[in-house]
Amino acid sequence: MTALSVNVNKIAVLRNSRGGAEPDVVRAAAACLDAGAHGITVHPRPDARHIRADDVYALAALTAARGVEFNLEGNPFAPPRAGYPGFLALCEQVRPAQATLVPDSDAQLTSDHGFDFTRDGARLRPLVDALKALGCRVSLFADAHGDKAQRASIAEAASIGADRVELYTGPYAEAFEGGSSEAMLARFAEAARIAQTAGLGVNAGHDLSQANLEAFLSAVPGVLEVSIGHALISEALYAGLPATVHAYVAIVDRGLGAKRA
C-alpha cells in the first residue's frame, strides 16, 4: 500500500499572511490524520516563508503522539540563519522518522529538481550517515524525467547510504496537464525499477493531485509513499467552501442583523 503524507506548508502560508495563529498548522495536520492520512510532511525553508522551526517542533510532538510518520524535507546545505537553525539541527532536535534531502537554492519558488548523485554523492554521504545515526530513514530527492543515464544514476543513491529516493513528479504533473503523460510515466516506472533493484525504496512527490495520482500509481510500481501538499490543500478549499458558506449564511439568516432588501 502507498502511504499518503500530507504536506501542510500551505496552511502556514495562509497563517503567515495575517501574522496570527490561524489557520493552525497543528490543527490542520491533526484533521488530516483524523481523515486517514498516514503521515505529515513539511519542508521548512530558510526564509521561513511558511513552516517555521516552532511548527516543526509542534508537528513532531503531534506525529509522535499519534504514532505516525513525520517527514521533514529540506536542503541540508543551506546555512542556518535567524529563525532557521538548519536542516541537520532541526533533525537533531526532532528526529523525524524520515528526512528527505532536497537540493533547493534559497530563492527558489518551490522545489524543481533532484540531486545529481554523481556530482553530489561525496558531500551527501556524511550527511546521510549523520541522519541515520539519529535514527532517521533517509530519502533523497531524485529526477526521473531526464535521459537514460540520469535514471541509471539513481542507483548511486544506494551507495551514498540512502534508504529511499523521492521521485520529483513535477514534470509528470506537467505532462499529464498537457494531455500526454505516457512516455513520462514509462520513464518514472523505469526509474522506480532501477531504484528498487539497487535496494532503495521509492517515494514520490510534487504537484501530485486527485487528477493525476491514480494514473501515476497504476504505472509506477511499488511506490511506498506520496507526499502531497499544494493540490490537496487547494482541493480542500473547494471541497470545504460550500459547507462553510452555508454555515455563514445560517448565521446571517438568523435575522440578528439588518433585514436584506
Ligand SMILES: CC(=O)[C@@H](O)[C@H](O)COP(=O)(O)O
Ligand atoms: C520537495 C517537494 O517537492 C516539496 O516539499 C515541495 O517543494 C513543497 O515545498 P513548497 O511548499 O515550499 O513549494
Ligand SMILES: NCC(=O)COP(=O)(O)O
Ligand atoms: N515532497 C513533495 C511534497 O511534500 C508536496 O509537494 P506539493 O504537493 O506541494 O507540490
